[in-house]
Amino acid sequence: MNNITYRFELASRPNRDGLHVIYLRITANRKHKRIKTPVAVKTADFNPFPKIVPNRTPQWIKGVGPAVTQQNELLYGVWNNAVKQHAELVKAGGTETAETLVNHIKQPPSTITVGVFADQFLELVQRHSIGYEKQVKSKVKAFVAWIGREAPLKNISLDLLQRYELYLNQQGVSKTNQHYHFSRIKRMTNEAIRLELLEKDPFLHFEMPPDKPQPRLKLTDAQIQAIENLDLGKGRKRTDAKGRKYELGEWVPVARSLYLFSFYNGGIRASDIIQLRYCNIVDGRCEYQMNKTSKLMSSKLSAKSKEILKQFHRSGAPAYGFLFALLSDEAPYAKQVTYDEKKRMPRAIQVQLDNDVSSILVMINRALKDIAKLAGIEERLTFHTARHSFADKARRKMKESKNVSIDDIRNALGHTRLDTTQRYLNSFDREGLDSAMDAIFDD
Incomplete structure (x- = not known):
């Protein structure tokens, strides 16, 4: 032979x-x-x-x-x-x-380690969006750190998954967050099974932690009005936990303007607002593609929205110029406006854009803490609550007026599926249940 x-x-x-x-x-x-x-x-x-x-x-x-x-x-x-x-x-x-x-010939048993396969798997995940890659990477790396990089991949079993769940419980990780941890780990083990590196599916008899919707903070009309009425003029002071006074930072008025612009325009997400261009404002409308889904969005600008835009107007700015000037018009990603153009950018440029947007959002959310304190809002205020607040206001208006339907709200939020909007609104509907209970017992 x-x-x-x-x-x-x-x-x-x-x-x-x-x-x-x-x-x-x-x-x-x-x-x-x-x-x-x-x-x-x-x-x-x-x-x-x-x-x-x-x-x-x-x-x-x-x-x-x-x-x-x-x-x-x-x-x-x-x-x-x-x-x-x-x-x-x-x-x-x-x-x-x-x-x-x-x-x-019989295949030799695999000796590949968890750490090495995780690295290989995360290279595959890079073919998805930067945001999804970050989510997967954080969960998988936490799991690898717990089990150890040198542990054989074949050690991932039902018993190990159950022990990791116990560990997450001891760390105080919520059930919803645990669900995300295990869904990312399952994606990795499915890839290992597909490549015949794992003989059995460790998740076959594993009970996934429930993905329960978290309470969504939304502001009342009075709280939105309080934010609008704040005096953020020069010389305004803030007081920290130790009683020391500081000048309000320059991000505070910017954060308020962007937060209100989101609220008055269907709860536009922070990453979308930061990346809005002059060419997205067309005939009194805000028209753009959502960075999360690429869906085309178009909403009529209210009078308050137009007033906010006047504050940031730059004469002579190019059509691709960033509307709120938080990102540089000279950045390597500046001229890539559409969803498809951004997806075709080199990976390094996509990462730079995501990092720049994330850094700006950190500054905005930090400023929103000052705004909440000044407005007497005790809850933790983040930019995404503008989206929640819009959805809740739309829900209440829908009950009062025949001119607002749940499908209108779905379109305004940019949801593809109606049941997504329904679940979103149900989380705000405690007031409706309270009214029903009062009516039942004649309170």
């Missing part, structure tokens, strides 16, 4: 992640069979004929880093396992066919 040859080759078609699975092709007497390996890569990262150096693992996968090293070691293990079992077959008097050899 000296005419047996081995060679790695890529699957002709990519998988759903755009990667090609690597197969070990075994040829005997001009006939061949293929063994699937647990490694999948981009075409450009595959080297079918690596340089052979004594005492070194051949580099079938190009690049550097622990994930690449582990992938090459996995391939080398498959190769050596085939050669070893070929020798055993010869010793046992086996026939000289590739089919016999492939049927005889």
